[in-house]
Amino acid sequence: MILMKDVYKTYDNGVTALNGINVEIGQGEFVYIVGPSGAGKSSFIKLLYRELKPTRGTLYINNKDVSQIKEKDVPLLRRDMGVIFQDFRLLPKLSIYENVAFALEVIEETPRNIRKRVMEVLDLVGLKNKARFFPSELSGGEQQRVSIARAIVNRPKIVIADEPTGNLDPETSWDIMRVFEEINNSGTTILMATHSKEIVNTIKKRVIAIEDGMIVRDEHRGDYGYES
Amino acid sequence: MKARTIKRHFREGVKNILRNGWMTVASVGAVTVTLLLVGAFLGLILNLNHMAEKIEEDVVVKVLIDLAADEDKVLELGQEIEKLPGVSNVVFSSKEEELTSLIESMGEGGEVWSLYEQENPLNHAYIIKADDPHETQAIAVAVEKLDGVDSVTYGQEVAQNLFKFTDYARTIGIILIAGLVLTAIFLISNTIKLTIMARSREIGIMKLVGATNGFIRGPFFIEGFLLGVLGSIIPIVAVLGGYKFIESSISGMSSIGFVEILPFNPFAWQLSLIILLIGAGIGMWGSLMSVRKFLKV
Numbered sequence: 128m129i130l131m132k133d134v135y136k137t138y139d140n141g142v143t144a145l146n147g148i149n150v151e152i153g154q155g156e157f158v159y160i161v162g163p164s165g166a167g168k169s170s171f172i173k174l175l176y177r178e179l180k181p182t183r184g185t186l187y188i189n190n191k192d193v194s195q196i197k198e199k200d201v202p203l204l205r206r207d208m209g210v211i212f213q214d215f216r217l218l219p220k221l222s223i224y225e226n227v228a229f230a231l232e233v234i235e236e237t238p239r240n241i242r243k244r245v246m247e248v249l250d251l252v253g254l255k256n257k258a259r260f261f262p263s264e265l266s267g268g269e270q271q272r273v274s275i276a277r278a279i280v281n282r283p284k285i286v287i288a289d290e291p292t293g294n295l296d297p298e299t300s301w302d303i304m305r306v307f308e309e310i311n312n313s314g315t316t317i318l319m320a321t322h323s324k325e326i327v328n329t330i331k332k333r334v335i336a337i338e339d340g341m342i343v344r345d346e347h348r349g350d351y352g353y354e355s
Numbered sequence: 356m357k358a359r360t361i362k363r364h365f366r367e368g369v370k371n372i373l374r375n376g377w378m379t380v381a382s383v384g385a386v387t388v389t390l391l392l393v394g395a396f397l398g399l400i401l402n403l404n405h406m407a408e409k410i411e412e413d414v415v416v417k418v419l420i421d422l423a424a425d426e427d428k429v430l431e432l433g434q435e436i437e438k439l440p441g442v443s444n445v446v447f448s449s450k451e452e453e454l455t456s457l458i459e460s461m462g463e464g465g466e467v468w469s470l471y472e473q474e475n476p477l478n479h480a481y482i483i484k485a486d487d488p489h490e491t492q493a494i495a496v497a498v499e500k501l502d503g504v505d506s507v508t509y510g511q512e513v514a515q516n517l518f519k520f521t522d523y524a525r526t527i528g529i530i531l532i533a534g535l536v537l538t539a540i541f542l543i544s545n546t547i548k549l550t551i552m553a554r555s556r557e558i559g560i561m562k563l564v565g566a567t568n569g570f571i572r573g574p575f576f577i578e579g580f581l582l583g584v585l586g587s588i589i590p591i592v593a594v595l596g597g598y599k600f601i602e603s604s605i606s607g608m609s610s611i612g613f614v615e616i617l618p619f620n621p622f623a624w625q626l627s628l629i630i631l632l633i634g635a636g637i638g639m640w641g642s643l644m645s646v647r648k649f650l651k652v
Contacts, residue, residue, distance in 0.1 A: 176563065199567070199568070201562075202562065202565045202566060202567045202568075202570075203565070205562075205563060205564065205565040206565035210563050210564075216560045216563065217560075218557055218560055218561075219557075220557075229561070229564060229566075230564045230565065232360070232363065233561070233564060233565050233566045233567075233570055234565065235356075235357050235359075235360055238359065277564065281565075
């Protein structure tokens, strides 16, 4: 599914973000990426959706060598995965419905299938009745659920979330986590970078801890391991 | 790319145009001014070309016959001229006819010349037309050597001067048009750049969701195209209206009746089509130039 071999990432300004990462993540796993700020979590995540290229090493996703992928094929890679951010990244001028539909318009899905599938995922995240609203009219938790809906609307094998609960209050965060678990139960791999000790320690999953650009801990049903 | 995707790009492109307000007006204005001048220059240059060709076709060699030549000699000369290679026809013009046409061509002032009707000082003449206008000079040289010829004149210089003038006009026109076209492209690409900068975050999000560069470029391409087409409306109306007006006022003036411009139909329509194509081209080029940079991120 995801395989990293000796992955290094050094930025142009000389900062080394990743310092030899070796990891394998199988289909259907739910993985937390934890670690202090600046340890390389974000770089790790960005490599996966090809915002960054590794300086050295190989990275396979769905048996494709992402480090060799051509610039024009990057969009194709991203259609096989859903990406979720702390700041939601919704298109402000589009309604909730249109935001989710956009991911399907991009792959030139038929209008009929788009309508059906969008309502399906909005139902899944519990926002069916807000389809006509605009992002600015929704709460943070609701917006994050929209971005989750958008991420899963074309049935990706992997969902990558970069601190999805970072901007949300604890109660909303639990709602979001329930959605993630549901998605995971249907067989989708989930990688989630997080700072939330409560979540990691309560919903026990595989935990990968990154410090100074290296994996220092990788355990199933692990703990957060840091004093938040 | 599927039809509904193109429809979507159109919808988004139109939205951008409406959203950009005054910048849209500015770039449409730039295209309008450019195309107005392009239209005027093209119309002028093509007509000058046409006129020069027409005049060249009409170039004749005029042979003034020696005053001392008697009637036999004149006839003999006529036959000799007809035998020359490249001569298409020869017309005899007596000195009386010459005087009449001279008086006519002088208009009001010609009256003075009618005094000479008693004692006509003019020569008899032959008017020679060549098969190919470019052979005129060769014929003139050959005729000059014949017996009984006083002098030879031909109007080729007029045509050549006109051609020279047309050449200058064309060069200046092309330089001006090129400068204006570049300005218009620059303005359009700036307008679109404004849209893109305001939406660079959105473009980033679109790329994360898996939109290809082509998909993102689509609406901007349409926007540029529409800006160009909008900018060509006024110039096309001006060309059609203006040309109609010029054509009718020229045909109404007898004093310049020899000026023959290209007919309204199809010339004005062809010119309009050219203007439309240049407008659309400017728009699309401008949009591609500005988008290219932003998609590299």
